[in-house]
Amino acid sequence: MKVGFIGYGNMGSIMVRSLLCSGALDPENVMVSNRSATRMSSLKEHYPAVEQTTDNTVVARKSGLIFICVRSDQVDEVVREILPSLDPLAHVVLINGGVSMAEIQQNYGLKISKVIPSVTMEVGRGVTLICHGQVVEKGQKELLENMFGSVGPVKVIVEDCFDVGTYMTSCGPAFVAAFIEEFAEAAVRQGSFSRDEARAMVTETVLATAALMIERGKSSEEICHSVATRGGITEEGLKVLHRGLPSIFDEVVRVTLVKHEQS
Ligand SMILES: NC(=O)c1ccc[n+]([C@@H]2O[C@H](COP(=O)([O-])OP(=O)(O)OC[C@H]3O[C@@H](n4cnc5c(N)ncnc54)[C@H](OP(=O)(O)O)[C@@H]3O)[C@@H](O)[C@H]2O)c1
Incomplete structure (x- = not known):
């Protein structure tokens, strides 16, 4: 055929x-x-x-x-x-x-x-x-x-599930790429690494973390727990992410659903 x-x-x-x-x-x-x-x-x-x-x-x-x-x-x-x-x-x-x-x-x-x-x-x-x-x-x-x-x-x-599914899987690569970019840019602004170095380091970190989750079955909670020792630097960074990210992603999903309905 x-x-x-x-x-x-x-x-x-x-x-x-x-x-x-x-x-x-x-x-x-x-x-x-x-x-x-x-x-x-x-x-x-x-x-x-x-x-x-x-x-x-x-x-x-x-x-x-x-x-x-x-x-x-x-x-x-x-x-x-x-x-x-x-x-x-x-x-x-x-x-x-x-x-x-x-x-x-x-x-x-x-x-x-x-x-x-x-x-x-x-x-x-x-x-x-x-x-x-x-x-x-x-x-x-x-x-x-x-x-x-x-x-x-x-x-x-x-x-009926296509709109939310599309937000995760089809729009997702762009959202992840934007996240990598901002993650790296914040490091670049500190002046120790070039943009190329920072992008390569963050991209490898994202890939390696996804591999831990997919290949070893680790949950995001397990990974956060094993990296963030009590009172350590990661814990401080995670507090900021947990404060800001839920509302950012709620807004991202909201605008994609509105656009989906209009198109
Ligand atoms: N990008 C993604 O990640 C993604 C994921 C899932 C779904 N989609 C969906 O895929 C759809 C297409 O997106 P795209 O980015 O591939 O668009 P695109 O790059 O504009 O491609 C559309 C193609 O269709 C051709 N075309 C238009 N009218 C035609 C006709 N009457 N007969 C034959 N060919 C015709 C165009 O030809 P010309 O070369 O002559 O312009 C062009 O090559 C969108 O609706 C998008 O939502 C995209």
């Missing part, structure tokens, strides 16, 4: 390259279409066997599984364009937090799932969120979940 991707922008290209790189997809079975051909030129270099086109209806006609990787406001137009070319049994996948899967399913009668990927899939990590519409078949669900399982853990959820 051919797997088609419509839209080869930031997320479409990360998905195609990551799934090819993990071996979940065979280049011979992949088709990509994008509005502008130039965007796909690097794909041709690395994966010459992947079929490329600027005609979305060609992808729709030939593929049994089709990912629509355009921006939220472009989805409806693409669905209407490809609808006459789609096999009625084809499985269509959306990647947009702001597009209602139920609405698309109801309006167009498609077998539809939603996948919210994370840019971290490029390194085979990070959670992919998946939700299936009512008429998607068991085999189609399994195929999709196994495919994304090759680039990190998959969490199957109901559509």
